[in-house]
Amino acid sequence: MxxxxxxxxxxxxxxxxxxxxxxxxxxxxxxxxxxxxxxxxxxxxxxxxxxxxxxxxxxxxxxxxxxxxxxxxxxxxxxxxxxxxxxxxxxxxxxxxxASPTKIGYLEAKLNDISKALEPLREMQSFREQIVSFQKRLESAEKQISMANLPETKVIPKAIKRISKIDPIFAHQPKYVFTDETVAYLKQPSFNNWQWEENEMTALMEHMFTELGLVDKFKMELPTLKRFLCVVKDNYNHNPFHNFRHCFCVTQMFYGMLHEADLVSKLEPIDLLVGLISCIIHDIDHPGFNNAYQVNAKTELAIIYNDQSPLENHHCAVGFTILRNNDCNIFKNLSDKDYEHVRKGIIRCVLSTDLTKHGEIMTKFKAVSENFNFADVEHKAQLLVMMVKCADISNEARPADVAEPWLDCLLEEYFAQSDREKAEGLPVAPFMDRDKVTKPGAQVGFIQFVMIPLFENLARVLPQLEGNVLPQIRKSLAYYQDLQQKMTGK
Ligand SMILES: [Zn+2]
CATH class of the missing domain: 3.10.20 (Ubiquitin-like (UB roll))
Structure with a gap:
C-alpha cells in the first residue's frame, strides 16, 4: 500500500x-x-x-x-x-x-509611497501657511480699523495750499444787484450775517471794494476780484467757527467801523485796502485747532513756523499765494512801492490777530492814542492792527440773536479740540474743556477783560464806537452776567 x-x-x-x-x-x-x-x-x-x-x-x-x-x-x-x-x-x-532596473522600480515605488504618506503633512503645511498669511492680513486689517477709529491726528494741509484751477466762468457770473436798503445795512455793525449764502457774501465783499473806491483806485479788474474772492472762499475750511462766514463777519465789521467812524475820508485808500484784505485772509485754511494744539502736537505748521504764531503765519502765506496767481492778483497794477507797503501792512495785521500778542499791542496803541495823528504812517498802521483785532472778536458787538449762535459754533470747535487733546494725552485749556465750560462763564470773562478794554482802547481814537458798538457789547456782558447769576445763584 x-x-x-x-x-x-x-x-x-x-x-x-x-x-x-x-x-x-x-x-x-x-x-x-x-x-x-x-x-x-x-x-x-x-x-x-x-x-x-x-x-x-x-x-x-x-x-x-x-x-x-x-x-x-x-x-x-x-x-x-x-x-x-x-x-x-x-x-x-x-x-x-x-542599480538593477527592478530595484530602481522598487525604490521609485517606495518613494511614491513615502511621498503619498507625506501628502497629508504637505497639505497640513500648506494649510498652516495659509493660516499664517490670514493672521497677518487680519492683524493688518485690525490695525487699519483701529487707525481709522482714531480721531484724525496731525493731518494738516500743506503749508502752502495748491490753488485749484480757476474757472473762467466766474468772470461771466451775473453781478448781484443789491437794494439800497441792503447796501446801507451792510455798513452797520449790527448786520445780520446769517441771512446770506456764501456766493452772496462774496458778492457783498466785492461791493465793499467798489464802494470804497478801491477797484478804481488800484485798477482792479472785476473778474480778477471775483476770482480772488471765490478762491479765498474755497480755501476756508468748513470748521464750526473758523470758516468763510467768520471771514465775512470780520470783514463786514471792519467795513462797518470804517463807516461808523467816518474813516473813509480820514484814511488813504491804500490803508483801507490793507485793512480789508487783512480781514479777508486772516483765518484762511484754518484747521480748526488753535496754536497751542499745533505746538503741543508738533504739527507740520508748528514745525514750519518754529512755534511762532503758526496759524497766523499760515493764513498770511496762503493769502499771498492766492494773490501771486495772476488770475487772482488784484494787486497786479500796484506800484512796487505800494505793493511793498500793502504786503507789510497785511502781514502785520494778520499776525496781530494772535491773541498772545494782545497785551503788547494794547500797550503800544494806548501810547499812540495820546496824540494820534492820521498823517502818521506808523499811527495808521497801529490803528489798522487794532481795527482788525476788534473785528476779529466782534461777535458780541452784534445783536444777541446774531451773536449767540456764534458762541455755540466756537464752543463746538473748542470741544472738538479738547476732546482730541484728551485722546492724544496733550494739555487741555480749561476754557475749551466741555467738562468745565458754561456759556455765560465763557463769555463774561472774555467780554469783560478782553473785548471791552480792546474796544475802549480803540474808541480813544475812534470815539464814534461809543455810539452803537460799545453799548451793544456792554449789553451782551450784562446778559451773560445775569445768566451766570441765574445758573450759579451768585
Ligand atoms: Zn478770526
Whole structure:
C-alpha cells in the first residue's frame, strides 16, 4: 500500500504578486529559504540574506520547515533583503546589483509611497501657511480699523495750499444787484450775517471794494476780484467757527467801523485796502485747532513756523499765494512801492490777530492814542492792527440773536479740540474743556477783560464806537452776567 503525504500549502505575497508554495515533509530549513528566495526572484540570495514572512496582521512568522499552512485569503507577505548589499526586496530583485532596473522600480515605488504618506503633512503645511498669511492680513486689517477709529491726528494741509484751477466762468457770473436798503445795512455793525449764502457774501465783499473806491483806485479788474474772492472762499475750511462766514463777519465789521467812524475820508485808500484784505485772509485754511494744539502736537505748521504764531503765519502765506496767481492778483497794477507797503501792512495785521500778542499791542496803541495823528504812517498802521483785532472778536458787538449762535459754533470747535487733546494725552485749556465750560462763564470773562478794554482802547481814537458798538457789547456782558447769576445763584 502506498501512502501519499500531502504537502503543506503556503500562500505568499511578494510585492504585488501572489505565489503558492508546497512544502513537503522532510524538506530542510535551507530548502525552505531557497524556495522563498526563488519566489522572490532572488535566487542569488545567500545565507546572510534576511527573509521575512509576516501574517496579514503584521505578526512575523519564523521561516522553518514547519511553516503553518494558510489560505489565499490570508497570505504571508514575503520580504527578502541582501544583508551585505543592504538592499531591501519585497518586490523581488533579480540581479542583486544596486542599480538593477527592478530595484530602481522598487525604490521609485517606495518613494511614491513615502511621498503619498507625506501628502497629508504637505497639505497640513500648506494649510498652516495659509493660516499664517490670514493672521497677518487680519492683524493688518485690525490695525487699519483701529487707525481709522482714531480721531484724525496731525493731518494738516500743506503749508502752502495748491490753488485749484480757476474757472473762467466766474468772470461771466451775473453781478448781484443789491437794494439800497441792503447796501446801507451792510455798513452797520449790527448786520445780520446769517441771512446770506456764501456766493452772496462774496458778492457783498466785492461791493465793499467798489464802494470804497478801491477797484478804481488800484485798477482792479472785476473778474480778477471775483476770482480772488471765490478762491479765498474755497480755501476756508468748513470748521464750526473758523470758516468763510467768520471771514465775512470780520470783514463786514471792519467795513462797518470804517463807516461808523467816518474813516473813509480820514484814511488813504491804500490803508483801507490793507485793512480789508487783512480781514479777508486772516483765518484762511484754518484747521480748526488753535496754536497751542499745533505746538503741543508738533504739527507740520508748528514745525514750519518754529512755534511762532503758526496759524497766523499760515493764513498770511496762503493769502499771498492766492494773490501771486495772476488770475487772482488784484494787486497786479500796484506800484512796487505800494505793493511793498500793502504786503507789510497785511502781514502785520494778520499776525496781530494772535491773541498772545494782545497785551503788547494794547500797550503800544494806548501810547499812540495820546496824540494820534492820521498823517502818521506808523499811527495808521497801529490803528489798522487794532481795527482788525476788534473785528476779529466782534461777535458780541452784534445783536444777541446774531451773536449767540456764534458762541455755540466756537464752543463746538473748542470741544472738538479738547476732546482730541484728551485722546492724544496733550494739555487741555480749561476754557475749551466741555467738562468745565458754561456759556455765560465763557463769555463774561472774555467780554469783560478782553473785548471791552480792546474796544475802549480803540474808541480813544475812534470815539464814534461809543455810539452803537460799545453799548451793544456792554449789553451782551450784562446778559451773560445775569445768566451766570441765574445758573450759579451768585
Ligand atoms: Zn478770526
Amino acid at each position: 502506498t501512502t501519499t503525504v500531502a504537502p503543506n500549502r503556503i500562500h505568499i505575497k511578494v510585492g504585488d504578486k501572489c505565489e503558492v508554495l508546497d512544502l513537503y515533509p522532510g524538506c530542510t530549513h535551507e530548502d525552505v529559504r531557497a524556495i522563498l528566495c526563488s519566489a522572490a526572484d532572488m535566487v542569488d540570495a545567500d545565507k546572510d540574506s534576511l527573509i521575512k514572512l509576516t501574517k496579514p496582521d503584521g505578526t512575523i512568522v519564523p521561516v522553518s520547515p514547519f511553516l503553518p499552512g494558510n489560505t489565499d485569503k490570508e497570505p504571508y507577505t514575503l520580504q527578502v533583503q541582501y544583508r551585505s548589499r543592504g538592499s531591501p526586496n519585497g518586490a523581488g530583485g533579480g540581479g542583486g546589483g544596486a
